[in-house]
Amino acid sequence: xxxxxxxxxxxxxxxxxxxxxxxxxxxxxxxxxxxxxxxxxxxxxxxxxxxxxxxxxxxxxxxxxxxxxxxxxxxxxxxxxxxxxxxxxxxxxxxxxxx
Amino acid sequence: xxxxxxxxxxxxxxxxxxxxxxxxxxxxxxxxxxxxxxxxxxxxxxxxxxxxxxxxxxxxxxxxxxxxxxxxxxxxxxxxxxxxxxxxxxxxxxxxxxx
Amino acid sequence: xxxxxxxxxxxxxxxxxxxxxxxxxxxxxxxxxxxxxxxxxxxxxxxxxxxxxxxxxxxxxxxxxxxxxxxxxxxxxxxxxxxxxxxxxxxxxxxxxxx
Amino acid sequence: xxxxxxxxxxxxxxxxxxxxxxxxxxxxxxxxxxxxxxxxxxxxxxxxxxxxxxxxxxxxxxxxxxxxxxxxxxxxxxxxxxxxxxxxxxxxxxxxxxx
Numbered sequence: 001x002x003x004x005x006x007x008x009x010x011x012x013x014x015x016x017x018x019x020x021x022x023x024x025x026x027x028x029x030x031x032x033x034x035x036x037x038x039x040x041x042x043x044x045x046x047x048x049x050x051x052x053x054x055x056x057x058x059x060x061x062x063x064x065x066x067x068x069x070x071x072x073x074x075x076x077x078x079x080x081x082x083x084x085x086x087x088x089x090x091x092x093x094x095x096x097x098x099x
Numbered sequence: 100x101x102x103x104x105x106x107x108x109x110x111x112x113x114x115x116x117x118x119x120x121x122x123x124x125x126x127x128x129x130x131x132x133x134x135x136x137x138x139x140x141x142x143x144x145x146x147x148x149x150x151x152x153x154x155x156x157x158x159x160x161x162x163x164x165x166x167x168x169x170x171x172x173x174x175x176x177x178x179x180x181x182x183x184x185x186x187x188x189x190x191x192x193x194x195x196x197x198x
Numbered sequence: 199x200x201x202x203x204x205x206x207x208x209x210x211x212x213x214x215x216x217x218x219x220x221x222x223x224x225x226x227x228x229x230x231x232x233x234x235x236x237x238x239x240x241x242x243x244x245x246x247x248x249x250x251x252x253x254x255x256x257x258x259x260x261x262x263x264x265x266x267x268x269x270x271x272x273x274x275x276x277x278x279x280x281x282x283x284x285x286x287x288x289x290x291x292x293x294x295x296x297x
Numbered sequence: 298x299x300x301x302x303x304x305x306x307x308x309x310x311x312x313x314x315x316x317x318x319x320x321x322x323x324x325x326x327x328x329x330x331x332x333x334x335x336x337x338x339x340x341x342x343x344x345x346x347x348x349x350x351x352x353x354x355x356x357x358x359x360x361x362x363x364x365x366x367x368x369x370x371x372x373x374x375x376x377x378x379x380x381x382x383x384x385x386x387x388x389x390x391x392x393x394x395x396x
Binding site: 062066069096097 | 382
Binding site for chain 3: 301303304305308313317320323324327328330331334335336337338339340341344345347348350351354355357361362364368369388
């Protein structure tokens with residue numbers, strides 16, 4: 001039975017940098033949300049900001065998925081091990097629609 | 100023409116505290132995501148964590164919406180000013196489905 | 199305890215017509231999906247079509263929400279019955295994020 | 298440059314049957330929505346029904362994705378043609394989050 005991997009098959013340096021930069025910006029946005037709540041800002045404006053953080057997270061998810069498909073999934077499918085290919089596909093179907 | 104408000108009509112102390120606590124936890128989760136990316140953790144695991152942050156943000160959104168409907172929207176509709184009620188309803192329709 | 203209503207407080211004739219027209223088009227799209235499946239069309243193309251039906255359903259949802267807020271919700275909030283207002287708000291929070 | 302395929306690489310008979318059955322049920326649900334609108338049923342109840350159709354469509358999408366990954370994607374990645382593999386991965390990233 002194929003083992004669930006701990007690490008990505010490969011993460012190019014520029015992908016890692018792009019992800020880190022985006023996640024730092026998202027961390028700042030979440031701190032901004034705390035400030036808005038603290039200042040009792042208009043709820044609809046806070047809700048718009050939340051939607052913007054969610055969109056930013058979807059962007060991070062798309063980059064990760066691209067990397068996952070290009071490296072991890074491709075490796076699993078090319079490995080020639082059908083159980084490993086099946087594991088990766090099952091995983092993608094479960095992830096689908098969670099975002 | 101009704102002015103877009105700067106502040107919430109009312110935010111009960113326990114709502115504010117609940118929102119702040121949840122947003123702090125979300126900030127920690129986003130820092131956790133940065134660590135996972137830095138350690139080149141398996142992409143599918145990072146994607147599951149992103150889905151969990153998205154769900155936590157939806158939770159914050161639901162609390163804010165509840166407050167918005169109970170206080171800001173109710174005030175606007177009771178104000179007797181049809182333009183103000185219309186503004187608030189238009190705003191809700193735009194927010195709908197963004198989350 | 200306020201009764202859950204069976205009918206909308208009010209649906210203007212043009213809203214009803216717009217909803218019916220959109221739902222008929224969606225019914226046609228769903229039949230189109232059956233044809234695509236029957237002809238074993240490329241899965242990614244079928245998935246794009248499904249996304250388009252989902253977007254069309256969100257459009258119907260937005261019109262219904264607008265009507266719900268303008269008529270049903272407004273009536274409930276103006277009724278002066280706090281239990282009725284609370285019921286409608288609870289309902290909106292539950293609906294939120296389901297679409 | 299790899300050609301966009303017209304047909305699925307393979308659709309097992311039981312997958313086709315499952316998809317057809319689900320889509321027929323969805324068609325019936327959409328007709329039910331038309332009836333609800335015609336009878337001016339309570340908007341919140343119609344919105345709950347719309348959410349249920351959307352969930353049913355997501356179910357169809359998951360089956361299609363599973364088939365797409367198991368057959369079309371796997372074939373493309375195994376074809377040894379990097380442009381073809383890239384085309385399929387690009388397609389999946391675009392589809393991601395549309396549902």
